[in-house]
Amino acid sequence: MYAFDYHRPQSLDEAARLLRERPEAKLLAGGHTLLPTLKQRLAQPSDLVDLGAIAELRGIREEGNGLTIGAATPHGEVETSELVRRLIPALAELAGEIGDPQVRNRGTLGGSIANNDPAADWPAGVVGCGAVVRTTRREIAADDFFTGMCETALEPDEIITAVHFPRPKRAGYAKFPNPASRYAVVGVFVAETDDGVRVAVTGAGPCVFRLTALEQALTADFTPNAVDGIEVDAAELNADIHASADYRAHLVKVMAKRAIQKALG
Amino acid sequence: MPQVRMRVNGREVSGEVEPRTLLVEFLREHLGLTGTHVGCDTSQCGCCVVHVDGRSVKSCTLLAVQCDGAEVLTIEGLARNGELHPLQRAFHECHGLQCGFCTPGMIMSALELLQRNPSPSEGEVRAWLEGNLCRCTGYHNIVRAILRAAEEMREAPQPAA
Numbered sequence: 001m002y003a004f005d006y007h008r009p010q011s012l013d014e015a016a017r018l019l020r021e022r023p024e025a026k027l028l029a030g031g032h033t034l035l036p037t038l039k040q041r042l043a044q045p046s047d048l049v050d051l052g053a054i055a056e057l058r059g060i061r062e063e064g065n066g067l068t069i070g071a072a073t074p075h076g077e078v079e080t081s082e083l084v085r086r087l088i089p090a091l092a093e094l095a096g097e098i099g100d101p102q103v104r105n106r107g108t109l110g111g112s113i114a115n116n117d118p119a120a121d122w123p124a125g126v127v128g129c130g131a132v133v134r135t136t137r138r139e140i141a142a143d144d145f146f147t148g149m150c151e152t153a154l155e156p157d158e159i160i161t162a163v164h165f166p167r168p169k170r171a172g173y174a175k176f177p178n179p180a181s182r183y184a185v186v187g188v189f190v191a192e193t194d195d196g197v198r199v200a201v202t203g204a205g206p207c208v209f210r211l212t213a214l215e216q217a218l219t220a221d222f223t224p225n226a227v228d229g230i231e232v233d234a235a236e237l238n239a240d241i242h243a244s245a246d247y248r249a250h251l252v253k254v255m256a257k258r259a260i261q262k263a264l265g
Numbered sequence: 266m267p268q269v270r271m272r273v274n275g276r277e278v279s280g281e282v283e284p285r286t287l288l289v290e291f292l293r294e295h296l297g298l299t300g301t302h303v304g305c306d307t308s309q310c311g312c313c314v315v316h317v318d319g320r321s322v323k324s325c326t327l328l329a330v331q332c333d334g335a336e337v338l339t340i341e342g343l344a345r346n347g348e349l350h351p352l353q354r355a356f357h358e359c360h361g362l363q364c365g366f367c368t369p370g371m372i373m374s375a376l377e378l379l380q381r382n383p384s385p386s387e388g389e390v391r392a393w394l395e396g397n398l399c400r401c402t403g404y405h406n407i408v409r410a411i412l413r414a415a416e417e418m419r420e421a422p423q424p425a426a
């Protein structure tokens with residue numbers, strides 16, 4: 001790691017001020033993406049601004065007809081939360097399938113979506129539920145937040161504070177994990193929400209995306225059979241040592257069926 | 266250089282560290298607690314697992330400065346008055362190690378499992394060990410050791426380590 005200065009602000013205002021004053025600074029949440037990146041010297045921030053001491057960024061609460069999860073809440077807290085299990089159990093399941101127990105003790109929701117790794121799990125849950133990302137400046141709809149491979153709508157000095165998930169009528173998440181890292185080779189989140197059916201796919205393409213053909217099919221028939229009638233185009237999908245694009249296209253349909261089955265209970 | 270203070274195995278410690286110092290480096294190189302190992306240094310293998318404020322974490326993927334004010338427990342903090350912790354004893358008795366490199370991390374990881382779930386099934390033990398790699402044993406005896414320790418700890422509950 002290159003050297004950097006370290007800050008541990010006690011408030012969101014102080015964190016935002018540090019980011020504004022130091023253009024080469026980076027936020028540090030769980031550090032489970034950022035620290036490995038720094039070890040490989042793939043980034044050289046002048047300062048790290050640790051969000052770990054800001055209490056208001058952490059925690060899970062019921063709000064309106066849904067759940068609000070603080071950006072610095074670790075995956076493991078979501079996995080084991082009674083509230084999440086009662087209101088949106090698919091999110092507890094998604095969080096519980098991330099990495100391993102130690103990764104889940106440190107890695108956070110905000111860090112995961114800010115990083116927007118193409119194989120990360122949270123982007124599927126956030127887009128699948130039609131969630132709203134809250135920041136120090138504004139609210140961003142999930143459909144507008146993830147803009148490309150490891151790209152988001154965030155400004156450099158903008159901090160995610162929480163994500164609000166409206167409660168779907170039913171939802172399910174299924175992933176085919178890479179057996180070594182547990183990142184998604186393909187993950188599919190299916191939800192029947194008040195605004196219609198949503199299907200979000202992670203791992204398969206450069207960035208999480210919605211499978212609108214399946215959304216339409218499920219609107220007519222919310223059963224695994226709906227998957228049989230749709231085509232998944234491999235042309236836009238990722239190919240790497242873990243899976244070819246054709247295989248990923250196939251996995252999207254298999255994971256979609258499993259997710260629908262889970263949503264049906 | 267920043268000053269860090271933490272309680273490690275019940276003892277107040279402090280030191281001056283560069284911000285980029287990893288917790289595992291602070292433990293091994295500043296405090297001489299070399300029971301915590303570094304296997305991969307890339308957050309994969311779990312040899313470096315310790316507890317920070319009661320949760321198991323990979324100490325190669327955490328800065329020492331992030332642990333300022335924290336309570337840290339390492340493998341050296343488990344034995345009491347010269348008596349091995351039930352997990353340590355069970356690894357010994359069940360032949361849960363060969364070279365022993367992964368063992369401190371295995372035990373610290375298993376300890377959190379047993380604190381959360383005193384009666385895990387074999388499947389739950391195996392799932393929990395997702396982040397701990399062993400090159401030697403094939404895991405079978407590690408799982409047996411953890412189940413044996415769980416049984417013993419249920420019969421004679423430990424004072425919180």
Ligand SMILES: Cc1cc2nc3c(=O)[nH]c(=O)nc-3n(C[C@H](O)[C@H](O)[C@H](O)COP(=O)(O)OP(=O)(O)OC[C@H]3O[C@@H](n4cnc5c(N)ncnc54)[C@H](O)[C@@H]3O)c2cc1C
Pocket residue numbers: 026027028029030031032033034035051071072097098099100103106107108109110111112114115117119120121122154158159160161181182183184307308309
């Ligand atoms: C071994 C291993 C296995 C893993 N397996 C999986 C897996 O199966 N599925 C999966 O989805 N992920 C997996 N991960 C990634 C893990 O979930 C990370 O925790 C996550 O991607 C990043 O979260 P973090 O809190 O660690 O963020 P950090 O590493 O601290 O930060 C990541 C980025 O987000 C920025 N950031 C952090 N918080 C905020 C905020 N509030 N506002 C704005 N920007 C912010 C940082 O500046 C940085 O650029 C794995 C990681 C490891 C090491």
Ligand code: FES
Pocket residue numbers: 302303304305306307308309310311312313314323324325326
């Ligand atoms: S040395 Fe920390 S996970 Fe391998």
Ligand code: FES
Pocket residue numbers: 361362363364365366367368398399400401402
């Ligand atoms: S005993 Fe050798 S690595 Fe596990």
